[in-house]
Amino acid sequence: MRYSSETVERAVHELSKLPGIGRKSAQRLVFFLLKRPAEDVKILAQALLDLHEKVKYCSICYNITEQDPCHICSDVHRDQSLICVVEEANDVVALEKTGEFKGLYHVLGGAMSPLDGIGPDNLKMRELLTRLTGQVHEIILATNPNTEGEATALYLVKLLRPLELKLTRIARGIPIGADIEYADEITLSRAIEGRVTL
Amino acid sequence: MHLSSLCIDSFRNIEKQHFQFNSEKNYFFGDNAQGKTNLLEAIYLLCLCKSFRSAVDQEMIQMGKEEYKLNGRFMDAQNIEHEVLFHYGQREGKHISLDGKPIYQYSSLVGQFPVVILSVADYDITHGPPQQRRRFINILSSQCSPRYLSDLKEYERIVKQRNKVLGSIQSGKRYAESELEVWDEQLLQKGAAVIMFRHQIVVELNQLIQNYYRIIAWGSPDIFSVTYQPRIDILHPGDVVDQFRMALQRSHKLEKMRGMTLVGPHRDDFVFKIGERPLRNYGSRGEHKSALISLKAAEATLLRQRLQVSPLLLLDDLYAELDRIRGEKVMDIFSDGSQCFITATSFDYAALQTTQAINDQKTQFFVKQGIFTLKNNGS
Numbered sequence: 272m273r274y275s276s277e278t279v280e281r282a283v284h285e286l287s288k289l290p291g292i293g294r295k296s297a298q299r300l301v302f303f304l305l306k307r308p309a310e311d312v313k314i315l316a317q318a319l320l321d322l323h324e325k326v327k328y329c330s331i332c333y334n335i336t337e338q339d340p341c342h343i344c345s346d347v348h349r350d351q352s353l354i355c356v357v358e359e360a361n362d363v364v365a366l367e368k369t370g371e372f373k374g375l376y377h378v379l380g381g382a383m384s385p386l387d388g389i390g391p392d393n394l395k396m397r398e399l400l401t402r403l404t405g406q407v408h409e410i411i412l413a414t415n416p417n418t419e420g421e422a423t424a425l426y427l428v429k430l431l432r433p434l435e436l437k438l439t440r441i442a443r444g445i446p447i448g449a450d451i452e453y454a455d456e457i458t459l460s461r462a463i464e465g466r467v468t469l
Numbered sequence: 470m471h472l473s474s475l476c477i478d479s480f481r482n483i484e485k486q487h488f489q490f491n492s493e494k495n496y497f498f499g500d501n502a503q504g505k506t507n508l509l510e511a512i513y514l515l516c517l518c519k520s521f522r523s524a525v526d527q528e529m530i531q532m533g534k535e536e537y538k539l540n541g542r543f544m545d546a547q548n549i550e551h552e553v554l555f556h557y558g559q560r561e562g563k564h565i566s567l568d569g570k571p572i573y574q575y576s577s578l579v580g581q582f583p584v585v586i587l588s589v590a591d592y593d594i595t596h597g598p599p600q601q602r603r604r605f606i607n608i609l610s611s612q613c614s615p616r617y618l619s620d621l622k623e624y625e626r627i628v629k630q631r632n633k634v635l636g637s638i639q640s641g642k643r644y645a646e647s648e649l650e651v652w653d654e655q656l657l658q659k660g661a662a663v664i665m666f667r668h669q670i671v672v673e674l675n676q677l678i679q680n681y682y683r684i685i686a687w688g689s690p691d692i693f694s695v696t697y698q699p700r701i702d703i704l705h706p707g708d709v710v711d712q713f714r715m716a717l718q719r720s721h722k723l724e725k726m727r728g729m730t731l732v733g734p735h736r737d738d739f740v741f742k743i744g745e746r747p748l749r750n751y752g753s754r755g756e757h758k759s760a761l762i763s764l765k766a767a768e769a770t771l772l773r774q775r776l777q778v779s780p781l782l783l784l785d786d787l788y789a790e791l792d793r794i795r796g797e798k799v800m801d802i803f804s805d806g807s808q809c810f811i812t813a814t815s816f817d818y819a820a821l822q823t824t825q826a827i828n829d830q831k832t833q834f835f836v837k838q839g840i841f842t843l844k845n846n847g848s
Contacts, residue, residue, distance in 0.1 A: 383648065385633035390648055418626050418655060425651035455577070456615040 279305075331402065333378040333395045335360045343367075343376060350374040352408040356399065356427065358382050358415060366413070374411075377402065382419040383426060391426060400430070409437040416443045470545050470582065470778050471808035472512060478538040479531040481507040482839035491832035492544070494800075494809045498818040499836030505812035506588065508841070509783040512810060515541040515553045516584035516781065517608070518565060518575035526557045535559050543582055546778055553582070576622070580612045583772045583780035585807075587765045587787065594764065595748050595757050599738040606739065609768050610670050613775045617666045624659040624734065627652055632729045639728030653717060656733060661709040663734040664699050670771070671697040671739065677767035678760075681802050682743075685795055686759045691744035693760055698738045758790045766802045779807040788817040797824050 279301055286297035304312055328334070329341035336342070343349060343363075353374025357363060363376050379394040403410075412427055414420035424440060431438055444462035445454050454462070471492040477483045482504045497505045506522075510529070513521050520529065530537050536558035543551045554566045565572045572578055593601035611618035631652040637645035675695050682693035697703075701712045716732045724731050741748040741760060748760055765782075772780045782803055788796050803809055813821070833844040 383651070385630050385637070385645075385648070390645070392644070418623055418630065421655055422630070422651040425654055426648065429647075429650065457619045460616050 332376050334363050351406050355411040355413050357413045382423040384419045411439050413441045472541055473544050474542045476540040477511055479534040480511050480537040492808055496833040497812045497836055500815050503836040504839040505836050506785050509785050511539050516582040518578055521586050576618055583612045585765055585769045585780050586783045588785040595741050595760050602739040610666055620659050620662045624663050627655050628730050628735055635724055636728040638725045657710050657713050660733045661713055664709055668697055673771055674767050677770050678763045681763035681766045684802050685762050694742050696740050700732050769807055782807045782809045784811045787811050788813050
């Protein structure tokens with residue numbers, strides 16, 4: 272269906288390009304916005320514009336930031352000898368929430384997936400290598416425990432092995448606070464495989 | 470385990486129908502193309518979330534309708550009822566729920582309600598190309614072990630990723646060579662897990678089929694056997710990864726030329742033999758049928774042994790191509806506590822009236838143009 276207003280039509284079209292938003296949802300959003308006070312819509316529009324104007328990638332770790340270097344990279348109290356390699360900026364947020372990790376990060380910007388046309392050159396791997404001065408002693412590979420994340424970790428191991436750093440991979444198994452009886456069979460059988468000696 | 474009732478709405482040629490099933494044997498008689506196989510397909514869908522015929526949900530909607538619904542109630546070994554709802558609509562897509570809770574990963578349902586199907590398409594297991602044999606082993610193994618299904622799915626994904634890399638190398642992109650190794654390592658680990666499980670399943674299957682074939686093909690001195698033929702030496706199961714690695718290294722050059730993965734379980738085959746003769750090349754139609762029946766009976770027994778649950782048996786057009794004696798004996802090898810759904814033609818019905826087996830059965834349905842009626846035989 273076409274609207275009598277070209278502006279509405281254009282807004283629907285643009286919104287429906289977003290992930291998880293079909294044409295129907297886009298229409299609902301547009302009519303919601305039409306009913307909102309102009310000031311509210313301006314705030315939303317400005318927030319969206321700021322995304323591209325103010326947010327950039329940290330030139331050291333490639334996390335998203337407004338200041339370069341980001342607040343983590345420029346924090347002298349953090350352990351400069353430890354770098355945790357993750358796929359996306361979201362992963363940094365998750366790890367930061369723990370409050371446990373005091374080292375630095377490196378955001379690859381994805382994982383290797385030839386089917387999606389993503390190879391090592393599309394990820395921030397060379398940039399990681401340039402960071403590895405004498406200060407860094409350990410690299411934690413925290414890519415996702417799936418096929419693509421595993422491949423990326425293996426590739427990094429191959430790349431970093433000659434540098435004689437300590438290389439570690441995050442553990443996988445049963446989530447804390449979960450009951451063993453509720454864990455799915457796959458997680459459980461992998462957890463048994465990866466058991467540790469006490 | 471058994472299916473106690475089933476509601477079908479707008480599925481293929483079945484408009485609306487409610488069934489109460491016998492926990493042992495249910496016969497469905499009718500002429501050709503009346504809807505017998507459609508009923509078995511509906512039951513199979515509830516158990517495995519996919520059809521044994523076409524993979525397209527759209528085709529399963531009754532002509533002129535926009536959606537179909539299946540609602541099955543299973544009784545498990547502890548006599549606890551489970552309800553599976555299967556709904557497919559042109560707009561909404563597929564929705565499956567178990568006991569009122571939506572199922573997002575269909576694979577989590579596999580093995581909960583184990584099922585064995587014997588249908589015309591299964592002739593391809595002993596007669597057709599290797600992929601049909603792999604499919605048979607995959608469905609059986611996946612129902613036995615969720616870990617196998619997960620390893621297999623990951624393995625298939627790795628093969629696709631790796632083929633893409635090999636394709637780049639084939640088209641002259643030399644930088645892709647450095648990527649190959651990381652996919653190789655995962656291919657070896659997951660592939661070896663799949664090979665080892667298949668090896669074990671075939672060993673167990675082999676013991677069972679010999680026994681069943683002896684019963685169904687009585688008087689035949691030949692032994693029916695199956696052997697696993699991976700392209701990798703698995704004589705020493707502990708070294709499967711190493712053997713796989715060597716085979717992969719040997720074929721690297723060829724793989725880069727062809728742009729695809731050439732060794733691994735995605736190219737396995739299984740050989741069925743009667744005596745010393747490979748069944749695929751030399752078997753008569755009747756021999757294929759006897760072999761297939763033994764194989765399906767063995768599949769059911771294997772599931773029962775491993776899961777401690779009796780699978781549902783869906784036996785489509787069971788009596789086709791069986792001679793009189795085999796026809797009379799066939800239900801003996803399937804009467805092992807499993808609930809059976811047997812379809813047969815009106816022609817078979819007449820023949821079966823002379824045997825004792827059929828007259829003992831209480832639950833017989835007659836099918837005409839998608840409408841099933843229960844035979845009232847007064848017992």
